[in-house]
Amino acid sequence: MISVQGLSVTLGSREVLHEVRADVARGEWLAVIGPNGAGKSTLLRAIMGLVRHGGTVTLDGLETGTIKPRRRARLIAYAPQSPxxxxxxxxxxxxxxxxxxxxxxxxxxxxxxxxxxxxxxxxxxxxxxxxxxxxxxxxxxxxxxxxxxxxxxQAPILLLDEPTTALDLGHQQQVLELVDRLRLADGLTVLTTLHDLSVAAQYADSLLLVASGHAAASGRPSQVLTEALVSRHFGAHVKIEPGPDGRPVVHLVRGGP
Ligand SMILES: Nc1ncnc2c1ncn2[C@@H]1O[C@H](COP(=O)(O)OP(=O)(O)OP(=O)(O)O)[C@@H](O)[C@H]1O
Known part of the structure; x- marks a missing residue:
């Protein structure tokens, strides 16, 4: 449903994204994770066609540049971080x-x-x-x-940039459950950035770890959320254990790094 190939973005004189690749099938939820400034929001903005980019982005088989605005608005909805x-x-x-x-x-x-x-x-x-x-x-x-x-x-593709950062716990759950229900009921394809790694692991089918503009890892939550990768890319000392549903839960270890 969403296919991103060799996506590169230069802002000012800096290459903010380098040859990023991502595929999200219909009805799947991909969460983009990564440290501050890694390029997560830029990735979403590039998929929306809001920043110039190299490489290709196709939505439902159509290259974004060729989709007329009205058709695009019926195909993809985007909630920016702080509009x-x-x-x-x-x-x-x-x-x-x-x-x-x-x-x-x-x-x-x-x-x-x-x-x-x-x-x-x-x-x-x-x-x-x-x-x-x-x-x-x-x-x-x-x-x-x-x-x-x-x-x-009511677009079949939903892009959400940090949809829960300002929300209390109850409203976080309400929003994530609502998106998940819509995904399961209507086959919505969801791509979201999320800072909370445990939440990302709990709701998304797969994770894409972006670090310094590169796709550093991608796959199922248990493949991407390893203590070594989190330590290397976030500079955080964590313990990762399977939660009640088997998906990884990330705990900060006090006193580190
Ligand atoms: N207009 C711009 N000109 C130059 N650099 C920019 C511009 N806009 C953003 N950047 C830089 O691009 C990089 C990626 O920014 P982006 O907002 O995509 O990061 P992010 O991963 O979403 O970060 P955060 O987790 O803090 O929201 C950052 O280093 C940022 O400073």
């Missing part, structure tokens, strides 16, 4: 922007568009805030509104 939000726009109107690819030129949103938007807000605990201007939200509420807009788009 600029129009302060006076209400939560509902902002989430409704996700329906733009379905609204006819010079037309208005349909009842169905409003229903989809309302249902996404409901599922993200935002229904009560629907009329609130974006400037009057907490950081975690803002983050969920950005996600609501992406989910309202």
């Amino acid at each position: 600029l939000l129009p302060p006076d726009m209400t939560v509902f109107d902002y989430a409704l922007l996700g329906r733009t690819p379905y609204i006819p030129y010079l037309g208005r949103e349909s009842r169905h568009d409003r229903e989809v938007t309302g249902s996404v807000l409901e599922r993200l605990d935002l229904a009560e805030l629907a009329g609130r201007p974006l400037a009057h939200l907490s950081g975690g509420e803002r983050q969920r509104v950005v996600l609501a807009r992406a989910l309202a788009q």
